[in-house]
Amino acid sequence: NAGVTQTPKFQVLKTGQSMTLQCAQDMNHNSMYWYRQDPGMGLRLIYYSASEGTTDKGEVPNGYNVSRLNKREFSLRLESAAPSQTSVYFCASNRDDAEAFFGQGTRLTVV
């Protein structure tokens, strides 16, 4: 089973460039999430989607946008990357409040 798949796995951007992180799940989950993980800060929620067609802000949404393309896919976009967005990004999914499953992460460096 593929579970939650994220692309790309690694990315280096220059300040001001844009990019989209892709996430897809094959577990028929309603809910999908984007987190970022930084040393000393733990994992923090950026955006989430409770169901297809809905999205909402999490703890640290500034500088990001999301799209819930369909039930399977949830993308995260950085419109103008900043060094402060250097982080590891994780996508997760679950069915309502059940067990959450995570992707392998995208390691993003903004120079």
Next chain:
Amino acid sequence: KQEVTQIPAALSVPEGENLVLNCSFTDSAIYNLQWFRQDPGKGLTSLLLIQSSQREQTSGRLNASLDKSSGRSTLYIAASQPGDSATYLCAVVTTDSWGKLQFGAGTQVVVTP
């Protein structure tokens, strides 16, 4: 706001010793609590999920307990092995946060042969 704390931040034990990892949370109105394992440079692997109505969950050598009234969960790993070396994270979902996980900072475990 829910605060989740994991102490200690790091732990080193000899192979064969039992591991005891602690997680505390400030808001007892939780829906569930989940324990994860993270290997260096990897994603999070779910270990155990405890619903708020449960006192414990077991899977193989792993046992997790939950005491909502005191705001604590403990993950026990019996007879540790070098392959158990990883960072262990706990996360809670509170009843008003709908599925959104609030994470602790994790405990980094090293099991020495």
